[in-house]
Amino acid sequence: MGIEVRGMKKAFGSFTALNDVSFTVNDGELVALLGPSGCGKTTLLRIIAGLETGDAGAVLFDGADASQRSARDRRVGFVFQHYALFRHMSVFENVAFGLRVRPRADRLPDAEIDRKVHELLELVQLDYLGSRYPSQLSGGQRQRVALARALAVEPRVLLLDEPFGALDAKVRQELRRWLRRLHGEIHLTSVFVTHDQEEALELASRVVVMNKGVIEQQGTPDQVVEHPATPFVLHFLGNVNIFHGRVQEGKALLGPLAVEFPDHQDREPRTAAGYARPHELDVSRTGQHGGGLWASVQDIRTSGAIAKLELSEGEGSLIQVDLGREQFERLRPVVGERLYITPRRLRVFMSDAETAASPIR
């Protein structure tokens, strides 16, 4: 089932949680709502589920307005951040709950409920734990019980609030892989909320990046990583070096760096900043390419596949450069030496009007 959110607004007192948010989720998609805490992503998810009501705007399921329908009429599977398992019920009864509370007229016979719950517990690979209580389960197991419980009512949409937030790194990895496989099997329209960009990029077919109650960008993981629409997206999706300066007459002058900037042809200068990720910077001992800057090496950390260099430009601002193993071996930089930095790629955003251009050299 497709979901459409139109012009959703929500305020808690003077705090604006959502400010005119609109987006769509196509049938069978797995979409991530990504943003820092307090950006309104969980509120948005709860509004879709009907656990919260928006101040303005509408939620449409398959084109039909669902805003007036209560949570129990929406047939939405919701997985809570801390799972909200019923602590006084066994795992089996937790999963069976949604089937048992149906009105008598269309309640399944007990044998049928039994069969279905076992089927679901098998799906989440927990059939052997049916008689345990939530307190006796590990975090990852609880999370899967919560998922089985949500799937029991045959929801048309699956909504997950920080599904892996409360788990340790290894379990998180496994569950992530498992959830992606599961989604591949059942093709249920799913939306999940996360503040972990890695999780969003790895799992989702589309990512909606939110900040302060508005959507900054939405697109495939590739699109948001390669073509970030705003400085915020750029910041949020990884480390980035910033070069402050101004744009004027089609050129961006950022300290010692200068690049073409065709979006601003006026003579009137405007403040701007250039952004380059650590792996988008080249370093060499000779300044032969030009268009770069000299900086002295402050710190070198070599761990794993990449070497992380910290260079200082002289005015105190640190520049981070990631070098591949081979490149690092070839160059062998030492602390204190001066190296020439050239950006392979620099994205320039004017600071007041956030227009983007990414000249590639």
Place this chain on the structure above:
Amino acid sequence: MPPEASLKPDASFTTASLPPASLKEPSPAPPARQARIQQDPAWIRWGLTVIVLAVVGVLIVIPVVHVFAQALAAGVGVYWNNLFNDPDTLHSILLTLTVVPVALVANLLFGVAAAWAIARFSFPGRTLLTTLVDLPFSVSPVVAGLIFVLIFGRQGYLGPFLRSDGYSIMPYLFSFLGVALLLVAYQLFRPINRAERRGVWNYSWPVRLAGAAAVFALLVLVQQYFEIWPRNESLRIIFATPGLIIATAFVTFPFVARELIPVMEATGADEELAAVSLGANGWKMFWRITVPNIKWGLAYGIILCNARAMGEFGAVYVVSGHIAGQTDTMPLRIEKLFQEYNLPGSFAVASVLTLLALVTLVLKAGLERHGIKKVDGTAPGELGARERHGH
């Protein structure tokens, strides 16, 4: 070497300022509490223990034992006679056993409603309501009793009305309660999915209200036709059982709510919301999720409420009027027998009240142990996870 010279005083300063205890920190220290017991000198430990035991003995153990000793001083036969062959005493026991359950049920309903409202909703006046719930704790029971005398008494605000034809209001009151219950039940039992709402369940709000009005009128007419309520008689609240119930309910007002609010706040609304999103209606959510989660708090609140209600003296004293065999509850009866120099009789009733209190105490202790076990079973996972990853 200047740098070292400047460093040295600093280093010695820090070492000197540290208490010796914290220097030993790295060595495996015993748990803090054990360490404290060992550090306190023996005379403090023994002194405090003896003082506490003496106070408990003088103020609690001796009086309780004394009550039973006095009651049984003249033999079991006299004790039995004092309790069950004095009609006024017997009536006072029965009256207490009538008043207390009614007040308890009223406070149970109110307590759950108040706790729900305070723990689950945010509305203007929520803090004020939380404070007001506690009011009966801080108001003197005598003042509370006087308030009710002022409202319902002969010279009170509602006095003239109640006196002229007090019972005329009862059909309306009861019909209103009946209709309110019907509307609540309608809302609770309505099918979840719109598609399944057939017949009665599809009525719109105006139709429902019209139906409610019709039921109301019908109930009123039926009550009047059969003359269920007496005519031309004043409805007595003060100096009668209703007054005792109101006064008792007022004084024990906060117990259930106060027990439930923290329990419900700790449990959070997530499980309830999960139940709703899984298709449960309000009724099923309440009975299958909310009640199991709050049942220990609820039982605890009821027990405390019961203990207080049975022993209530001040407020009841003011509204009762001490009509022997009519409005004397057990505490009032004890006082009256005592004033009449009927010490064995007085102590006999007191022993029954004390016995009820002891039963309550045992129940409470049992519940607490059970409750602790219960919490130990669930808390490490659920609450622990919540703490670690709380918002």
